[in-house]
Every structure is written in C-alpha cells, then in structure tokens.
Amino acid sequence: MTLFDSHCHLHFRQFDNDREEIIKKLRDFNIKIINVGTDFKESEKAVALAKQYPDLMWASVGLHPNDNLEENFDINKYRELAKLQNVVAIGECGLDYFRSPSETEIKRQKEIFVKQIGLAKELKKPLILHCRPPKGSQDAYEDAIEILKYENFNISTGNGVAHFFSDLKETAKKFLELGFYISFAGPITFAPEYKEIVEFVPMNRILIETDAPFAAPAPHRGRRNEPAYVEFVAHKIAEWKRLSIEEVAEQTTKNTLRLFQIK
Numbered sequence: 175m176t177l178f179d180s181h182c183h184l185h186f187r188q189f190d191n192d193r194e195e196i197i198k199k200l201r202d203f204n205i206k207i208i209n210v211g212t213d214f215k216e217s218e219k220a221v222a223l224a225k226q227y228p229d230l231m232w233a234s235v236g237l238h239p240n241d242n243l244e245e246n247f248d249i250n251k252y253r254e255l256a257k258l259q260n261v262v263a264i265g266e267c268g269l270d271y272f273r274s275p276s277e278t279e280i281k282r283q284k285e286i287f288v289k290q291i292g293l294a295k296e297l298k299k300p301l302i303l304h305c306r307p308p309k310g311s312q313d314a315y316e317d318a319i320e321i322l323k324y325e326n327f328n329i330s331t332g333n334g335v336a337h338f339f340s341d342l343k344e345t346a347k348k349f350l351e352l353g354f355y356i357s358f359a360g361p362i363t364f365a366p367e368y369k370e371i372v373e374f375v376p377m378n379r380i381l382i383e384t385d386a387p388f389a390a391p392a393p394h395r396g397r398r399n400e401p402a403y404v405e406f407v408a409h410k411i412a413e414w415k416r417l418s419i420e421e422v423a424e425q426t427t428k429n430t431l432r433l434f435q436i437k
C-alpha cells in the first residue's frame with residue numbers, strides 16, 4: 175500500500191533537526207510526497223530537497239497569496255525553476271482573505287494568482303490552489319473560481335487541485351466541473367462537518383494531504399504535523415466512504431499520479 179501526501183512542506187525549517195528521520199519513515203511506510211513552495215526561496219528549497227530523493231518526492235513552485243508580502247512575482251525566475259524535471263505543479267497560489275486583507279492587498283493577490291495561472295497553462299502543469307475565506311464566508315473560493323473561468327483555465331486548458339478544501343458542496347461542484355481535484359487535510363479527522371463534503375466528492379477526484387508542518391490530524395492535533403500522518407486522513411475517508419484503507423490509498427495515489435503526470 176502506497177499513500178501519497180499531495181501537499182506538504184518538508185523543506186521548511188520546522189524539519190531542520192530531524193528531516194532524515196522523517197524521510198526514513200517515508201521509506202518504511204511507503205509514503206510519497208509533494209513539497210510545495212510558498213515563495214521563490216522556499217520553492218528552490220522544495221525542488222532541491224525533492225532532487226535528493228527522486229523516488230520519494232516531487233516539488234511544486236509558486237508564490238502563496240500572503241506568506242511573503244515582500245516578494246514581487248518574477249515569472250522568468252519561476253519559469254526556469256518550473257521547467258526542472260521533478261517540478262510537477264505551479265503553486266500554491268490563490269486567494270487568502272482569512273485576515274481581512276486591504277483592497278490593495280487583494281489586488282496584489284489577484285495579480286500574482288493570474289500570472290501563475292498563465293504559467294501553469296504555458297508549461298502545461300497543474301495548479302495547486304490555496305483559497306482561504308474568512309470564517310463564515312465563501313468569497314475567496316468564489317473569486318478564485320471566477321478568475322479561473324475568466325482566464326479560461328479548465329479541463330481543456332489545464333488542471334489543478336483545490337488544496338485543504340474547507341468549503342461547501344456547491345463550491346466543490348464548481349471545482350469538479352472545471353476538472354479540478356479536491357484535497358482533504360488533517361481537519362477532517364476531528365471536524366465531523368466535513369462528512370457531507372467527503373461523501374459528496376467522487377473517489378476518483380479526491381487527493382489526500384497533510385500540509386505539514388501545519389494542521390496535524392487527530393490524534394496528533396496541536397503538535398507539528400508530518401507526512402506520515404496522511405494515514406489518518408486516509409482512514410477518515412475510508413470510514414466515511416465505507417471503503418478499506420487499501421482502497422482509499424490505491425485510488426488517491428492513482429489520482430495524484432494522474433493529476434501531476436508522475437510516471
């Protein structure tokens with residue numbers, strides 16, 4: 175059984191002291207991962223780490239909407255990085271309205287998102303989409319869907335995944351119509367409100383992830399997350415979908431390989 179953590183940040187400094195041990199666990203438990211970049215420097219680190227373990231990891235390069243407000247998105251630098259063989263996606267990019275950004279900041283978020291959509295189309299790589307609305311609102315997702323449609327980003331021009339999905343069925347339906355996959359993370363293990371959406375998304379469009387070092391699943395909640403904990407996300411999906419853990423592992427791994435064109 176192989177599990178695929180489709181979104182984590184093993185290159186982050188939170189793993190500097192014990193990265194080797196964590197990678198050993200990946201081998202022991204047969205877990206593969208995608209290291210996701212959040213700005214140019216972190217994207218370079220994600221690629222460099224993946225390069226050392228070509229049988230275990232791949233990388234994505236991109237600029238997160240509000241992790242690094244200092245960086246100006248330089249498409250030429252990202253293009254060069256994205257052309258490397260182990261880079262399988264563009265992102266994480268998107269819209270983050272969680273901390274009520276100003277109009278100027280929202281404008282910047284949208285501009286860098288559009289540039290990354292363009293890069294994904296140009297290089298024919300999928301997008302890793304990060305959307306985070308403030309509590310009780312869906313507008314980050316709605317705005318992102320509107321932009322994707324406006325930029326003509328759909329199943330015939332590109333593909334992607336709505337990472338750390340935390341919205342309603344109606345929103346998931348719109349992403350599925352665009353051809354997107356939906357990725358579930360640690361919170362599904364302790365928040366029963368995810369049951370309906372997990373039941374709704376068809377098995378052939380679900381990815382699993384940890385977003386490590388953040389958002390650890392139960393029973394590790396509140397501590398540093400790591401890719402091996404993707405198992406708990408898979409278990410919850412198995413429970414809600416009434417499948418075996420092997421079936422969930424097989425299908426979500428297949429989906430990940432298909433979306434990211436990993437041979």
Ligand SMILES: [Zn+2]
Binds near residue numbers: 181183210385
């Ligand atoms: Zn992330």
